[in-house]
Amino acid sequence: MEKKFSITFLLLAVSFSVFLILANLLEVKIVDLGFMTATGGLIVFPMSYIINDCIVEVYGFRLARFTIWLGFFMNLLSVILIHIAIALPSDVSWTGQEAFAATFGSSARILMASFMAMICGSMVNAYVMSKMKLGQQGRHFSVRAVASTLFGETVDSMVFFPLAFYGVLPNSTLLVLICTQAGMKTAYEVLVLPLTVRVVRYLKRKEELDVYDYKVSYKWWRVFDF
Numbered sequence: 001m002e003k004k005f006s007i008t009f010l011l012l013a014v015s016f017s018v019f020l021i022l023a024n025l026l027e028v029k030i031v032d033l034g035f036m037t038a039t040g041g042l043i044v045f046p047m048s049y050i051i052n053d054c055i056v057e058v059y060g061f062r063l064a065r066f067t068i069w070l071g072f073f074m075n076l077l078s079v080i081l082i083h084i085a086i087a088l089p090s091d092v093s094w095t096g097q098e099a100f101a102a103t104f105g106s107s108a109r110i111l112m113a114s115f116m117a118m119i120c121g122s123m124v125n126a127y128v129m130s131k132m133k134l135g136q137q138g139r140h141f142s143v144r145a146v147a148s149t150l151f152g153e154t155v156d157s158m159v160f161f162p163l164a165f166y167g168v169l170p171n172s173t174l175l176v177l178i179c180t181q182a183g184m185k186t187a188y189e190v191l192v193l194p195l196t197v198r199v200v201r202y203l204k205r206k207e208e209l210d211v212y213d214y215k216v217s218y219k220w221w222r223v224f225d226f
Helices: 007-026 045-059 061-087 097-104 108-135 141-165 171-191 193-207
Strands: 030-032 037-039
Touching: 007 045, 007 061, 007 193, 045 061, 045 108, 045 141, 045 171, 045 193, 061 097, 061 108, 108 141, 141 171, 141 193, 171 193
Parallel strands: none
Antiparallel strands: 030 037
């Protein structure tokens, strides 16, 4: 049977992929917030979790899982194309090759850590959101939005920082980074929660949809099971 998606869902899925790609590109900048340091990706990466929450709440875990894998492969494709561009010979008139490579040429270890963390964190976020919706019988969206983000961001940080920086940074520093990054990104979710609630209400009215995952496989690899 032919599968059809609404324009609204397609816009959410595309936005999810764009935010992931932007977060990957912005991660190279270290930002001084005064009381702590963070990466530039902090300004956009939590948006992917917010979109993930909206998709799970309205469309269900199946389409959320599909969106996560779509974002993963689009991110992977962008990285491959960027590294091809870096490898291409530069014109003699262009002097920006070194800066271009330094900015966009993340190491293989960082990229692997980023991809693994994204899949694990996003899937955990979607799983917790889906299960809590069933347990709460659709009530208390705000509670599960924050709780799922906290679980997802914690898993994301616990995967990313040890894979990317174990042996490079002290273990104590890794622990601080895991806690602060998960805390900051969850705080971001809380800050924009009033907007998220309004978006979810709008989506449910517009799509005339409010999926409950009573019969769904939570196996991560079943990409096209929707």
